[in-house]
Amino acid sequence: MSSELFWADQEAERVISKRDDKDSYVCAAGITPSGPKHIGNFREIITVDLIVRALKEKGKSVRFIYSWDSYDRFRKVPAEVPGNKRSLMKEEIGKPVCDVVDPWGCHESWAEHWMTRLEQEVAQTGIKPEYMRQHEFYRDCVYADAIKKALNKIDEIKRVLNKYRSKPLSDKWQPIFLYCEKCLKDSTRITGYDGDYGLAYECDCGYSDAIDFREKGLVKLKWRVDWPMRWAYHGVDFEPAGKEHMVEGSSRTTGVEIVKEVFGEQPPYGFMYGLIGRKGGAGKMSASKGNVVFVSDALEVYLPEVLRYLFVGNRPTADFTISFDEDVLKIYDDFYRCEAAYYDKAEGLSDKRAANLKRIYELSNLDPPGSMPLQLSFRTAALIAQTADKKKWVNRVKKLEKVSEGDEPRVKSLLERAAKWVGDYAPEKYRLVVNETVPSLKIDSKVKKALRALGDYLLKEKPSLDSLNKKVFELAKSVGVKKFFKAAYQVILSKSQGPKLAPFIISAGRKRVGGLLKSV
Numbered sequence: 001m002s003s004e005l006f007w008a009d010q011e012a013e014r015v016i017s018k019r020d021d022k023d024s025y026v027c028a029a030g031i032t033p034s035g036p037k038h039i040g041n042f043r044e045i046i047t048v049d050l051i052v053r054a055l056k057e058k059g060k061s062v063r064f065i066y067s068w069d070s071y072d073r074f075r076k077v078p079a080e081v082p083g084n085k086r087s088l089m090k091e092e093i094g095k096p097v098c099d100v101v102d103p104w105g106c107h108e109s110w111a112e113h114w115m116t117r118l119e120q121e122v123a124q125t126g127i128k129p130e131y132m133r134q135h136e137f138y139r140d141c142v143y144a145d146a147i148k149k150a151l152n153k154i155d156e157i158k159r160v161l162n163k164y165r166s167k168p169l170s171d172k173w174q175p176i177f178l179y180c181e182k183c184l185k186d187s188t189r190i191t192g193y194d195g196d197y198g199l200a201y202e203c204d205c206g207y208s209d210a211i212d213f214r215e216k217g218l219v220k221l222k223w224r225v226d227w228p229m230r231w232a233y234h235g236v237d238f239e240p241a242g243k244e245h246m247v248e249g250s251s252r253t254t255g256v257e258i259v260k261e262v263f264g265e266q267p268p269y270g271f272m273y274g275l276i277g278r279k280g281g282a283g284k285m286s287a288s289k290g291n292v293v294f295v296s297d298a299l300e301v302y303l304p305e306v307l308r309y310l311f312v313g314n315r316p317t318a319d320f321t322i323s324f325d326e327d328v329l330k331i332y333d334d335f336y337r338c339e340a341a342y343y344d345k346a347e348g349l350s351d352k353r354a355a356n357l358k359r360i361y362e363l364s365n366l367d368p369p370g371s372m373p374l375q376l377s378f379r380t381a382a383l384i385a386q387t388a389d390k391k392k393w394v395n396r397v398k399k400l401e402k403v404s405e406g407d408e409p410r411v412k413s414l415l416e417r418a419a420k421w422v423g424d425y426a427p428e429k430y431r432l433v434v435n436e437t438v439p440s441l442k443i444d445s446k447v448k449k450a451l452r453a454l455g456d457y458l459l460k461e462k463p464s465l466d467s468l469n470k471k472v473f474e475l476a477k478s479v480g481v482k483k484f485f486k487a488a489y490q491v492i493l494s495k496s497q498g499p500k501l502a503p504f505i506i507s508a509g510r511k512r513v514g515g516l517l518k519s520v
């Protein structure tokens, strides 16, 4: 394997070498929709997506299946549930999450609420897995034969699980949950098994029954058996997982043994992906929803291709942080450099680095334009977003940059994100409010005169950025550069410093600033 290969291409080769060279592969990811799904869950999805793309580029046919473990039991009432609904939700404990009520009433279940949200967020990043709601598979009795295998090989399963437990599983332990047909909860006990498809049970609610689990989909395999069963059933070749499922003795370790011993298949290739932290925006986020960063939070600040870029550019095994503070400016600059490399417009790059950046860009921007798009800096976007009316945004940009028709959608998206960033996350120094009237200030009379002259000029002329720049420096030099700029920022922004004056005046509005300066 070449060490020059990009990580996603290396991993694709590893999938092929570990699972034999075949025409088609199945890559998988999944989670229980037990509560809010966050940017860490998205990491699993995009990691698989990138390796799926790399496999497809090698001419392979690839399925990307995403399993929602929607037949898992509802274990506890999460913090997100509003106070007045908590006792209602407590009653739901023990039901499968697909049957638990949505406390907000906007979806048919608690599980559906969170599944829909993540699916909509993921769609915005250009990723389209084949979503599987596992409760449908279980309820349709699709896994009946696998359940029979697990029930018949209970001793093998227990032996594997007990190797990693300090206290062995009890004699009553079963590899399944059985949801009561009457109360829908898992508060049942198995009272008989015929060795085939027949199970008898009784429930705490008083109900008892004997079922054929090929006809009634009430049985769910427990997680440590369910996961390897699905590897075998769906023929999974690759599935990564987070630390909790990957460390020695975890469900991956036992799954590898169970898939071979119980289901007679080989385990998929998989690795452990790193954690995602957050930098900045603590106040805003902790107030509303604990420490969770949703994909939609990140998309409020990052364009989809820039969010993808963060995940493509970091090896999946490495931990990294999503920044909401002033790092955002640098991340956009870095992304633009990567984009420039893709269009052969970046200077000073070694061939190796250029090739690496091109590959990162290809996997980040799934729909790259034919020629390099306008790279409006996030700093300028933030400036315009807070000093101009939304309707005037694009026009203001046009006064500073050449904007083609094809550039407009990205320019608008960027400005929306910049506005959000300024409003919710930006450090104080990036927040600008243009004064309505001149604040009371002590300004040297010569400086005042120069400011008024600039005001006059702005009201009478329609200068280009270059001519305005010249005028600003000509006037500044005539009275002392430091004094001039300090006074200008005080008059316009009530700050003693600010962004570059000429582009700022154009983005904030020539006449508006001209009027202020003239009345000094």
Ligand SMILES: [Zn+2]
Pocket (backbone or CB within 6 Å): 102, 104, 105, 106, 107, 112, 113
């Ligand atoms: Zn809902």
Ligand SMILES: [Zn+2]
Pocket (backbone or CB within 6 Å): 180, 181, 182, 183, 184, 185, 203, 204, 205, 206, 207
């Ligand atoms: Zn019951």
